[in-house]
Amino acid sequence: xxxxISEFFGYRAKDMSExxxxxxxxxxxxxxxxxxxxxxxxxxxxxxxxxVRQKSQGSPSTICCPIRLYAENYKMLYxxxxxxxxxxxxxxxxxxxxxxxxxxxxxxxxxxxxxxxELRLPQRKGTGSYFVDWVLARLDANxxxxxxxxxxxxxxxxxxxYLNAQKALSQNREIISDTVGLNWExxxxxxxxxxxxxxxxxxxxDLCKTGLFFVCPQPIYERVINRLGGKEKLPAFPSQPASIHxxxxxxxxxEINDGEIFPLDIxxxxxxxxxxxxxxxxxxxxxxxxxxxxxxxxxxxx
Numbered sequence: 625x626x627x628x629i630s631e632f633f634g635y636r637a638k639d640m641s642e643x644x645x646x647x648x649x650x651x652x653x654x655x656x657x658x659x660x661x662x663x664x665x666x667x668x669x670x671x672x673x674x675x676v677r678q679k680s681q682g683s684p685s686t687i688c689c690p691i692r693l694y695a696e697n698y699k700m701l702y703x704x705x706x707x708x709x710x711x712x713x714x715x716x717x718x719x720x721x722x723x724x725x726x727x728x729x730x731x732x733x734x735x736x737x738x739x740x741x742e743l744r745l746p747q748r749k750g751t752g753s754y755f756v757d758w759v760l761a762r763l764d765a766n767x768x769x770x771x772x773x774x775x776x777x778x779x780x781x782x783x784x785x786y787l788n789a790q791k792a793l794s795q796n797r798e799i800i801s802d803t804v805g806l807n808w809e810x811x812x813x814x815x816x817x818x819x820x821x822x823x824x825x826x827x828x829x830d831l832c833k834t835g836l837f838f839v840c841p842q843p844i845y846e847r848v849i850n851r852l853g854g855k856e857k858l859p860a861f862p863s864q865p866a867s868i869h870x871x872x873x874x875x876x877x878x879e880i881n882d883g884e885i886f887p888l889d890i891x892x893x894x895x896x897x898x899x900x901x902x903x904x905x906x907x908x909x910x911x912x913x914x915x916x917x918x919x920x921x922x923x924x925x926x
Contacts, residue, residue, distance in 0.1 A: 627804040629789045630685040631675035631692070633660065634885055637799050641883035648672060648794060654885060655695050656738075662689055664787060672794075673786060676804050685875065686806060687841040690757075690779045693873055695888050700839060700873055701758065701775070703890055705732050707869070708773040708834045709762050725763035733761040736775075754825055756836070771831045776822065778815055778840040781807040811844055812851045816905050819868055823898030827866045835867030835898070842891050845872035849894070852904040858896040868901055870894045 629637050634654035635644035646652075651670045653660040662671040674692045677685045687693065693700055698715070706712060713732050716724045718740020721733035735743050736758040745754045758775035784803035792798040819838055826832045840848070849870065852858055861867065872892040880886055 626679040626801045627676050627683075627784075627786070627806075628679065628799055628801055629673050629675075629786055629793060629804075630677045631673070631687075631886070632790075632793050633672040634674060634692075635883075636886070637793060639882045640797060643883045645797065648797075653691060655691050661691075664790070669787065669790065671790065673790060676782060676786065676806070678806065679801055684843055686843045687779050687874070688782055688806075690777050693777060693779065693839065693841075693888065695885065700888070701734065701760065704773070704775055704837050704839070704871070705760050708760060708837070708863075709771070711762075713762065715760070721761070721763055722767040725765065725767045729765045731763050733763060735759040735761070754822070756822060769831065771833050772829075773832060773834045773837060774822070774826055775837045775839060776819065778811070778838070778844060780841070780844055781810050783807050806843075808847055811847060815848065816851065816901070820898055820902050820905065823866065823868050823901070827898065829865070832865055834863045835865055835869065837869040837871055839871045839873050842872045842874040845870060845874075845892060852901060853907070855894060857904040857907070858894065858900050861895060861897050861900075863895060864897070866897045866899065867895055868898055870896075 631637060633644070633647040633652060635641070635647060647654060651659050651672060660670050660672050662673065663669070664671050674689045675685045675687045677683045701715060705715060709732070711730070713730050714724065714728060715732045715734050718733055718735055721731045725731035734740055742755065743759060756774040757777045759772055760775065761772040762770045764770050783805040786802045786804040789800050789802035789804065792800045819836065823836050826836050849855060849858065863869070870893060871890060873888055874891045876887045876889040876891075878887065
């Protein structure tokens with residue numbers, strides 16, 4: 625496989641503006657406001673790669689860094705909060721939300737990296753984990769916990785390498801292809817079982833009334849939905865404790881100028897239940913019989 629780096633330190637790879645060049649020179653992530661933390665482990669190089677695209681014509685730019693989804697000061701968390709709780713409230717890190725809720729007539733406590741820290745959940749025996757990327761907890765005007773929801777965030781892992789392409793951008797702002805590919809198989813193998821397990825755990829929570837929100841870029845959204853047999857295998861249901869909300873969060877269709885960061889927004893969403901996902905995942909679309917035999921004969925005799 626071969627591909628290109630399409631977004632570098634927050635800006636389009638082809639962006640030659642002073643602000644884009646400065647971000648790359650300083651190794652600055654504009655979404656976290658600090659240095660990029662993504663390291664190419666073998667070479668100890670600060671990556672700066674937000675998104676890649678495959679070399680084939682028409683391939684979309686696919687976000688590969690989860691921090692990219694937190695653009696515009698975590699706008700995504702605010703959007704999910706409004707969908708889950710049907711009210712606009714301010715978000716605060718963990719315990720700080722208690723006092724704010726009393727002052728403002730309600731607030732959302734956020735638990736996640738860079739906010740309120742991870743929740744201290746009991747360890748599960750064996751494999752698997754209860755942990756989700758984010759928990760949003762709604763507090764009433766007395767600072768009391770009313771309900772909460774959970775968010776799982778997924779971008780794409782890459783295969784191959786983009787080291788040469790990264791060096792060309794860093795040194796000359798030159799876009800070249802490299803061996804980088806997208807690890808779609810890992811998405812299917814790892815993410816879908818996690819959604820099923822965590823969705824079942826959340827269903828048993830008395831105060832989790834909306835289940836789990838799964839937020840990912842559009843190409844991953846499409847791949848996971850198709851892996852489960854399409855929306856016809858995942859009928860829509862109203863929000864409930866057993867819900868899995870698929871949220872496509874990706875580049876908003878718009879034109880931007882050099883020096884501007886591409887805005888992200890909710891592109892598509894689909895709410896179903898953990899049971900429908902489990903049923904679709906275990907119901908494989910098998911091919912017709914003798915596909916191996918026919919392939920062998922074709923290779924041998926044609």
